[in-house]
Amino acid sequence: DVKVTQSSRYLVKRTGEKVFLECVQDMDHENMFWYRQDPGLGLRLIYFSYDVKMKEKGDIPEGYSVSREKKERFSLILESASTNQTSMYLCASRFQGAGTQYFGPGTRLLVL
Amino acid sequence: ELKVEQNPLFLSMQEGKNYTIYCNYSTTSDRLYWYRQDPGKSLESLFVLLSNGAVKQEGRLMASLDTKARLSTLHITAAVHDLSATYFCASDTRGSNTGKLIFGQGTTLQVKP
Numbered sequence: 668d669v670k671v672t673q674s675s676r677y678l679v680k681r682t683g684e685k686v687f688l689e690c691v692q693d694m695d696h697e698n699m700f701w702y703r704q705d706p707g708l709g710l711r712l713i714y715f716s717y718d719v720k721m722k723e724k725g726d727i728p729e730g731y732s733v734s735r736e737k738k739e740r741f742s743l744i745l746e747s748a749s750t751n752q753t754s755m756y757l758c759a760s761r762f763q764g765a766g767t768q769y770f771g772p773g774t775r776l777l778v779l
Numbered sequence: 780e781l782k783v784e785q786n787p788l789f790l791s792m793q794e795g796k797n798y799t800i801y802c803n804y805s806t807t808s809d810r811l812y813w814y815r816q817d818p819g820k821s822l823e824s825l826f827v828l829l830s831n832g833a834v835k836q837e838g839r840l841m842a843s844l845d846t847k848a849r850l851s852t853l854h855i856t857a858a859v860h861d862l863s864a865t866y867f868c869a870s871d872t873r874g875s876n877t878g879k880l881i882f883g884q885g886t887t888l889q890v891k892p
Contacts, residue, residue: 698878710822710867710882717878725879757821761878767812768869768880770822 669694671771673758678776686745688774690758697763699741701725701733703754704773710757716741717763748778781806783870785883793891795857800886802851802868809846810871812880813853815864822867826853858890 674689690699700715702725712725716735730752734742741760745752755775759768786801804811813826826835828844828851835842839862841854851868865887869880 700879709884712879715879759822763878765878767824767827768878769824770814773821 669760669769671758671760671769673756673771673774675774676772678774680745680748680776680778682749682778684745684748684778686748686776686778688743688745688756688758688776690741690743690760690771691739692741692760692769693739694760694762694769695738696760696769697738698761698768699735700759700761700768701731701741701743702757702759703727704757705754713743748776750778752776753778781870781872781881783868783881783883785866785868785886787886788884789887789889791889791891792855792858794859797857798855800853800855800866800868800888802853802883804849804851804868804870804881806870806872806881808871809844811842811844811851812869812871813842813851814867814869816867816885817864825866855888858888860890860892863888863890 671692680686701713702710711727714733716722719738732744757773758771761768783804811828814822816822826842831846833844839856844851865885867885869882
């Protein structure tokens, strides 16, 4: 069974804090993704990585950065959290351009 | 512009009824994916459709793909309350090895007893 895990299910942070969200997959997938999901806005792609140390901006990268130093781990960084980054964050992974994307359980982030 | 559009976006139906969710895509790939999301939870893969005429069934859900019409359908037979969820379709981006999918807006299905 493919497993994608995220470091936290719920997080509460203060405005201006640096926030790290971690995602780990155990299936040797090349591609990894970070999405955010807000009511009425569907899934929006923040960043993705098609291989180790490779990254590309998605549709809404502003205010975020990512790191992929190892194949199994993809981190999303909020350099200075703001209240409009309160959201559900979903990580996903996939074999190189093939097969379905497998999603982690999600992290609900609240920025106060 | 690469687009995936679902119709309807919200569907309220009685238990026991049949209905269909439509997914139109304008991407150049002919690989289509369906996901289910329960409230407050993450997305779970339901079906992978890889070629024209592909049909996949699981329980009361059946998905099909018509690549000529660039249309996929998710048919619900004799709906039960447990099927209440949001359903997403997604399409590949052909020629890309990034693995990026284009997602539809999601269809929220509410099955009333």
